[in-house]
Each structure stands twice: as C-alpha cells, then as structure tokens.
Amino acid sequence: MSVPKYPGLSEEVEESYETADTMDPKLYRATTGGDILEFVRAMEHVTVDRHHDPPATCVQLGPQKTTVLHIATSFGHHEIVKLICKDLTFLVADKNARGDTALHIAARAGDLLMVQILIHSEYKEGGLGEKNEKGNTALHEALIFSHEEVARILIEKNLNMEYSHNKAGKSLLYLAAEAGFVTIAKLLLENPVGNYNVGGKTENKSPVFAAILGRNIDVLNLLWERYQSSFQSRSGNGKNPLHVAVCTEYKDGVNFLLSKHHYLAYQKDKRGFFPIHSASQKGFIDIIKLILQNRPDTRELLATRGQNILHIAARSGNYKIVDFMLKMPELEKLINEKDADGNTPLHLATICGYPKLVHTLIRDERVIIELVNNNYQTVLDIAAEHIEPEMASFQKQLTWMALRVIRAPQARQTKNFSGISFRVGNQTEKERWNDKINVILLMATVVATVTFTAGFTIPGGYNNTNPEQGIATMLEKVKFQEFVICDILAMYSSIIVAVILLWTQLGDTNSKHVALKLAVPLLGIALAMMSIAFMAGVYLVVSKLSWLANVVLFMGTIYVIALAVLLIPLCFIGLSNCRVYYYIYYYPLVLVLYIVGT
Known part of the structure; x- marks a missing residue:
C-alpha cells in the first residue's frame, strides 16, 4: 500500500x-x-x-x-x-x-x-x-x-510539586538551562520542585547539553556547582558535553569544560571521534587552537581507522584548516602519518577528489608524494584509478591534473591514456574509444563549417566597383587581417583534426591513442583562433563607436584567456614528461583550482 x-x-x-x-x-x-x-x-x-x-x-x-x-x-x-x-x-x-x-x-x-x-x-x-x-x-x-x-x-x-518530563523528554531543568534562566535553574535545584529532574535519564536531554546549546556560561557554572554528575551524560550518538560544545563552535563552553573536566577531551563518540576530531571535521580553527592550548597531547589522538586530525581534515575537504595545520610546527609529524589502511592525508584528499586541497598539500615540501598505502598505491595511482573519463567528476579530473603538474610518481604500471587508467565496463574498449573520437570529430566538423562560412561572409563585404571589384572593403584594416589569419588557422586546424580522426577508424587501439594526443591540442587551437576571429570581426563592424569597440575587445580578451586556461591543461597534460609542458600548464591549472574552489 x-x-x-x-x-x-x-x-x-x-x-x-x-x-x-x-x-x-x-x-x-x-x-x-x-x-x-x-x-x-x-x-x-x-x-x-x-x-x-x-x-x-x-x-x-x-x-x-x-x-x-x-x-x-x-x-x-x-x-x-x-x-x-x-x-x-x-x-x-x-x-x-x-x-x-x-x-x-x-x-x-x-x-x-x-x-x-x-x-x-x-x-x-x-x-x-x-x-x-x-x-x-x-x-x-x-x-x-x-x-x-x-x-x-x-x-x-x-515548591513541593513534582513535574515530570514532557513528551519530547525535556525536564524543567533542561528547559530553564536552554532558555538561560539562572534564577529558575537555582529554584529548581534548591527545591523539591526540581527533584524529579535530577538523575533523569532521558536520552539527549541533559540540562548540560541545553546550557551549551543555549550558549549560557552562567547556567553551565551553576550546573557544575550543584549537579556535576550531569557532565558525564552522553547523547544518543555518544557525544559528551565537550563534543556538543565543539560541534556548536561554542568557545566559552569549550574553554570551561576543558578547565573543569578535561577528561572529556579524551572520550570518543560512537563514530570513534574525539572532540578535537569533530572540530577538525567541522573546520573550526579557533576551537582546535583552544583544545591544543589546553591539552597539547590531544594532537596524538587517533579516530577510527587510526586517523589523526589532519586525516580527518583532509577527508572533510576543507583546505583552509589543512593549510592552518600545515603552518603549526607542533603538527609536523602528522603530515605524512599513515592510517590503518596506510593512507596519508594526501591519499585521503586524492581519494575524495578535492583538487584544491591536494594542491595545498603538495605545495608543502614536507609532504612526501612517493609514499604508498597498504595497496602499494601512490597518490597518482589512486587518482588514475578514480579518473576514468566517462565516469570521473570534474573535481577528480582536476585532482589528477594537480598531481601530474608536480610530476607525482606512480608505483604501478597501468595501461593508460595520458596517465588515465583504463577499465572495461559495460562497453568494449573499441566502443569507448570510438565514443571519444566521435565527440571530438563532431566539434571539429562544427568549427570547420563555421569558419568556412565566415571566410565568405567577411566583415564589411566586398567592393562592387572597378578596379577593385570583389576585393574586401576593409582589406587594409589590421583587425581584418587578424580576422582572416585566425579564421584560416581555425578552419585548417579543425580539418586536420577531422582527417586524423577519420584515419583512426582504420587503425588499431594504439593509433587511436596517438591520434587523440594530436587531435585534442589542434582542436584547442582551432577553438581559440575561432574565438579571436569572431572578436576581430565584431570589433571591425562597430569600430566607429569607440566605447562599444573597446568593450568588445575587452570582453573578447577576457573570454579568450578563460578559454586558454581551460584548454591548455586539457591539451598538454600527459603529452610528455618534458618540464617545458609543466611550465606551460601549471599556472592555468592553479587558476582553475582557485576558481572551482574545491
């Protein structure tokens, strides 16, 4: 039903x-x-x-x-x-x-x-x-x-009346603490009216939790003076009062609990997290500072699967807190520490597909990128394993590119294209390569068609009078010459791409690898030239209105730069181990990472 x-x-x-x-x-x-x-x-x-x-x-x-x-x-x-x-x-x-x-x-x-x-x-x-x-x-x-x-x-x-919990499990003392009423809490603790509440075992409804959630330090002090046993209470998911204060980023509460009952910092919840791990997962830098100032040895605490606070931060994907931890000298020994699976924080950031975080880690010279986990995988092995082009997210592809930029090593010899590991899924190998080729061939055909058409519909048209009949009216203009050159380059590049990809249909799989390595950069050039030709053509036809011509030029330049930023890593990544290529695509890739913000 x-x-x-x-x-x-x-x-x-x-x-x-x-x-x-x-x-x-x-x-x-x-x-x-x-x-x-x-x-x-x-x-x-x-x-x-x-x-x-x-x-x-x-x-x-x-x-x-x-x-x-x-x-x-x-x-x-x-x-x-x-x-x-x-x-x-x-x-x-x-x-x-x-x-x-x-x-x-x-x-x-x-x-x-x-x-x-x-x-x-x-x-x-x-x-x-x-x-x-x-x-x-x-x-x-x-x-x-x-x-x-x-x-x-x-x-x-x-004052002698007995009040039970309501159906939500909240006692009078819980409600008074939640509202921050110190006077009411005193009345309840000092008179029989509140006796029913003390020792109440309703899950998640400790008055200490209510005082923390209500962010009232005076009520918290009162409960410590009159009702210390409530500080041992746990929520349904095993969190103690310090966990709750940490998760709500209540700094006064964290400081109070660490000073009064520091053992709370050394208790796990049901997920296996100590309070400092919860702060790391949430990205609360000030809370981590506060805990380490009060209890410096908490940095050695390990959560489930033997993960330290830097592992947890890497799993959360918060690059700001990872960057903060990397700057703390006392946390240096955690940088390359392995969990129960042999994964370092860099391994976990790679597995989760956080390119900006990966870049933050690999910029630090203390991070050892050659380390392998229990499966004998380096970070590049993991990235290659998760970056199958048909299935990988954009973030995971950027993660792989970030590692390629710094020439991260591989521990395994994998059959790959541009460092991307190849798997056989529901499609055969031949079908999957054909799909890639068809997409690029379609784009090349579109570019060739557009640029061919533009070559005969030039800006300004043709002269209709002798002796220059049929000659372009704007032939002497620099921007017109720029338009023609870029249009020709775009058309011929796209035609060459189409011919290369047609040739691959007659070759074996290895020839497809080589063809794509040539076709992708050429297609990138064709797209860039087509964009510049369009900008030059529009500029010509509006050139008499100077402000509009300048706007066209400015906007076109910005978008051509953006196109280059996106295309350069795509065209050159994995083409060669030559250092020159890394200098070409390093900065565009870094710019993409910061634009994406993950």
Whole structure:
C-alpha cells in the first residue's frame, strides 16, 4: 500500500460525518470583543440548567472545544476572566482540543497578570500539573516560550510539586538551562520542585547539553556547582558535553569544560571521534587552537581507522584548516602519518577528489608524494584509478591534473591514456574509444563549417566597383587581417583534426591513442583562433563607436584567456614528461583550482 509523501496534502480523505461544536454567536462575539457588559448579557441569554452542579449546560464550546475562558484568556481580557473564575470556577480545569487549560494559554503568552488571576482561582482541580497533548504543563510552556517571570510565579506557587518530563523528554531543568534562566535553574535545584529532574535519564536531554546549546556560561557554572554528575551524560550518538560544545563552535563552553573536566577531551563518540576530531571535521580553527592550548597531547589522538586530525581534515575537504595545520610546527609529524589502511592525508584528499586541497598539500615540501598505502598505491595511482573519463567528476579530473603538474610518481604500471587508467565496463574498449573520437570529430566538423562560412561572409563585404571589384572593403584594416589569419588557422586546424580522426577508424587501439594526443591540442587551437576571429570581426563592424569597440575587445580578451586556461591543461597534460609542458600548464591549472574552489 503506497503512503502519500505529504499526508496532509493527500486528496483522498477518509469520510467523516462528525459535527463540530459551535458556540452561541452573541456569546462568542462578546467574549472576543472584551466588553464585559455585553458578555454578561450574552451569558444571560444562554440557557442554564440550575439543577446541574456544576451547571454543565452553560458550557458553550467552540469548534476546537474552547470555552469562554479559553477565548477570553487568549484575547487577554482580564476582567472577563476574573468574572468567569469567580462565578464559573469549574471552567478553569477544562481543556480544549489540544489539551490546553486556560493556564496553558496564559503561560504560553507570557501574560503575568492573567496567570496570577488563574492560579489564585478557588477551583484547584485544574491545577498546575495539568498536561496538554504534548505533555507540557503551564510551567513547561512558560519556559519553552522564555517567560522567566511567569515561570518563577508558577514554581513559587507550589515548591513541593513534582513535574515530570514532557513528551519530547525535556525536564524543567533542561528547559530553564536552554532558555538561560539562572534564577529558575537555582529554584529548581534548591527545591523539591526540581527533584524529579535530577538523575533523569532521558536520552539527549541533559540540562548540560541545553546550557551549551543555549550558549549560557552562567547556567553551565551553576550546573557544575550543584549537579556535576550531569557532565558525564552522553547523547544518543555518544557525544559528551565537550563534543556538543565543539560541534556548536561554542568557545566559552569549550574553554570551561576543558578547565573543569578535561577528561572529556579524551572520550570518543560512537563514530570513534574525539572532540578535537569533530572540530577538525567541522573546520573550526579557533576551537582546535583552544583544545591544543589546553591539552597539547590531544594532537596524538587517533579516530577510527587510526586517523589523526589532519586525516580527518583532509577527508572533510576543507583546505583552509589543512593549510592552518600545515603552518603549526607542533603538527609536523602528522603530515605524512599513515592510517590503518596506510593512507596519508594526501591519499585521503586524492581519494575524495578535492583538487584544491591536494594542491595545498603538495605545495608543502614536507609532504612526501612517493609514499604508498597498504595497496602499494601512490597518490597518482589512486587518482588514475578514480579518473576514468566517462565516469570521473570534474573535481577528480582536476585532482589528477594537480598531481601530474608536480610530476607525482606512480608505483604501478597501468595501461593508460595520458596517465588515465583504463577499465572495461559495460562497453568494449573499441566502443569507448570510438565514443571519444566521435565527440571530438563532431566539434571539429562544427568549427570547420563555421569558419568556412565566415571566410565568405567577411566583415564589411566586398567592393562592387572597378578596379577593385570583389576585393574586401576593409582589406587594409589590421583587425581584418587578424580576422582572416585566425579564421584560416581555425578552419585548417579543425580539418586536420577531422582527417586524423577519420584515419583512426582504420587503425588499431594504439593509433587511436596517438591520434587523440594530436587531435585534442589542434582542436584547442582551432577553438581559440575561432574565438579571436569572431572578436576581430565584431570589433571591425562597430569600430566607429569607440566605447562599444573597446568593450568588445575587452570582453573578447577576457573570454579568450578563460578559454586558454581551460584548454591548455586539457591539451598538454600527459603529452610528455618534458618540464617545458609543466611550465606551460601549471599556472592555468592553479587558476582553475582557485576558481572551482574545491
């Protein structure tokens, strides 16, 4: 049976013939309006059976089972509430459809005078301990909605009363700590009213956690003085209070916990993370500094799979925190440390495909790029393994390029094209190479067609008069000459690419490798020349309007540079181990890494 994704919006509603309650219109208007004389007149017109005690027939209910007391309380009509509490005291205990008494409504609104009127009512059966459908008493509601003075009055009304947790598992002490009410927390800890809360074992609902989440150091101090056992509590995922303070980047809380109970820094959660690992994963530099200043030996702590804080930072992909750690002399020994799988931080950054992070690591001379993991793989082996062109993300291809730039070694001899390892998947080897060739051939054909057409539709047209009939009108212009040269270069380069790729259809797989090595750079040249020809042509036809011509020139130059940045690494990467090539594509690649920002 299928379940609708949004049950509340389902078109199929179960039929119900229930009739909702309704209140007398005059009484309803008088109660919401707040005119006490109109209210009294309306009540007099309501039929009252004097033989009932309490007189139940005078209880008019609205559609949500609201009485006149609920309505008057919600609208803040104090005089009407006083009258009802005096003459119809039994209404104080009545609940609406959500289980709220009038006291719940007043406490939620923070109406101090209304709360005092209701708690001093003579009808005590509707007392302070009444719960609504969420398990909240009026005191819970006052704390949830941060009404401190209302909460104080409700507590002082009966200091010996026992309050249990609500359905969300939150005790009064938790709610007071969450709201940052130090005075309320003291009242709860010093009087029987809070006894039920101390020792409560509801998961995730420690008042210490609430004080941390509420970022209130005064409440945290109070709990340490009066309720130290709560600092041993754990959340459902095994986090202790220091984990929580770290994950919420609460520096005052972290400092307080490290000074009062430093053993928390040496406890793991269920993921196997110590607090400093959580800070590393989140990228909280100031928190890491604070922990290392207080407990410098925490840098030696290892998480699951034997990973140090630099491993965790590398896995998270945050290059800023890795860069910060690399600048810390005390963390130097972690740079090339291996985890249980033999992976260094550089291995993990490569596996996850974080090119900018990889570049950050390999710039550091202390990083040893020749190290192998337990599978005898260097970082370049891993990059090659994850960079199958049909499946690799752009980030992983950039990761591989970043490693090729610094001439990272390989421990394995792999069959590859430009250093990219080849795998056989659902397609055969021949089909996969043909797919690559077809894509490049299509692009080459498009370029050849466009440039051929442009050669006969030149800017400015031709002369129609003798003796220069048929000669280009702008022949003497430098930009026209630039247009012609670039257009010819683009067309012939693309034609050569097309011929090379047609030739590959008759050769073996090795010939395809060689052909693609030639075709990709030539196609790059064709695209660049076509772009320059277009810029020169447009510049010519708008040259009389100098500002527009300059805009065209500026925009065209910017985009040609961007095209070069993208094409140079693609064209030359892996062509040769010659150092000259690395100088050609190093800076364009670095620029791409910073543009991508990953």
